[in-house]
Amino acid sequence: MQDARVVPHYLDNRYVGIKLVGVRPGSFFRAIGIRSGDVIMMVNGVALDSPNKALHFLDVFFEGQDTTVVVEIERRQQPKTLTYTIER
Secondary structure (H helix, E strand, O other): OOOOEEEEEEEOOEEEEEEEEOOOOOOHHHHOOOOOOOEEEEEOOEEOOOHHHHHHHHHHHHHOOOOEEEEEEEEOOEEEEEEEEOOO
């Protein structure tokens, strides 16, 4: 993944999601509305509250069978929902 760097995000010493930093202009993430500093908190109703669930997010998004993916993010400490329809 050279389009962005993915790092764990903690709040009050709890793992609460993954933060994308260094999102490059023209990258896949930028094209789908993800900005540098966004924290992905939940995917399709599943909280990314552990590293394993964060890895599962990548499977769901890139290889999963779901055609609709709903991503809950935090951008500049404000919640935001991004919804995608995947055509496979």
